[in-house]
Amino acid sequence: MRTLIKNVRLIMPDRVMGDARLVIRDGLIDDFGTEAYPNGEFHEVIDGKGAYLSPGFVDTHVHGGNGTSFHDGSEEAIRNVLSVHLKGGTTSILPTLTSLTHEQYLNILSLFADLDFRGEAVPDIEGIHMEGPYCSGSVLGAQDVKTYRTVDYREVDAYLEIYPKIRKWTAACELEGGMGFGRFLERKGIVASIGHSNATLQETFEAYNNGYRHVTHLYSSCSSYHREGAYRKAGIVEAAFLIDGMDVEVIGDGVHLPKEFLQLIYKIKGPEHICLVTDATRWGGAKLPDGTKTFADAAESRVIYIENGVALVEDKSCFAGSIATADRLVRTATKIAGIPLVDSVRMATLTPARIIGIDRYVGSIARGKRANLLLFNDDIDIEGVFIQGKRVL
DSSP states (O other), rough: EEEEEEEEEESSSSSSEEEEEEEEEEEEEEESSSOOOOOSSSSSEEOOTTTTEEOOOOEEOOEEETEEGGOOOOHHHHHHHHHHHTTTTTTEEEEOOSOHHHHHHHHHHHHHOOOOOOTSSSSOOOOOOOOSOOOOOOOOSOOOOOOEEEEEEEEEHHHHHOTTTTEEEOOOEEEESSSHHHHHHHHHHHEEEEESSSBBBHHHHHHHHEEEEEESTTSSBBSSSSEEEEEEEEEEEHHHHOOOTTTEEEEEESSOOHHHHHHHHHHHHOOEEEEEEEBBBBTTTOOOTTTTEESSSSOOOOOOEEEETTTEEEEEESEEOOOOOOOHHHHHIIISSOHHHHHEEEEEEEEHHTTOTTTTTTTSSSSTSOOEEEEOOTTOOOOOOOOOOOOOO
């Protein structure tokens, strides 16, 4: 079955291809270009009317959306989260679990292992991102620090036995056993990411040499420039800038980091090492008005506020995750930070796909890759979403 999408501006990894077309065959990208339309019959012809045609967004750090969370532990809640992020252009996703008790992890991972959303209008689940529990309580954040603990391989083995597709694991490298955990993850083919960590500059260098090649939400819940008495010290942020091969997550909602920080990170790391993420809470994509008082969890045990397009903990001392969907990340990078659209899209598609090892089949427009595609206008408003060649929005 062949589908033709014509009259579009194709967003490639390094350029925009104007007045172009793309052919989908059996769910895969079969052909694209600016030359005359290919011969043959098409099951469907779609006129893009001059819109951009982009790879679908790849979000590797998502906790929830539209009032539910992956922690809620039900198929209905998971489907609800996936659906709202699809509307924001996410076609590949890593559901992200914060620090939980051992039993909670076992229950939620078992649920994900049994899920089968094939054929449904939801993003492809490409694995799980474990954001904990081996994190440091010495840095601010919205997680439940009571569940933080040092590395326990009996737990780790149990989680991997239940759900072998854990793709990414955030940990504090400086904790007891942390460096060895990085080596373990590297051997398993799991992205080892430094996060919720107070590592020093030198500890971060050491961590890089022990398998940690990624930093979770740079500048958020991680060490950076500070003073110890009269002496200036650097941390994870500065180490990430100095290590050429270190990839970094950036919460690109425009609130967690002001535009000048986005510009700085982009200037130093470049789009090939920056992964835009939503870090969306259960209120991601819910469009709650400023001033809303609500809860961070289904048990209604933790109050949060929605202000200025972001979630804040009850005392407003720090953010509690974003309420963004992926389209907002690209819009912020392009329209507010002034980053070229091609690079903004790359940071939300090919770079995260490469980091978690799925770039061979998603993340860019290339022959033979899945036809996970987006149509959007000049304001980066999503006008169409395709999952494996099927238009779902």
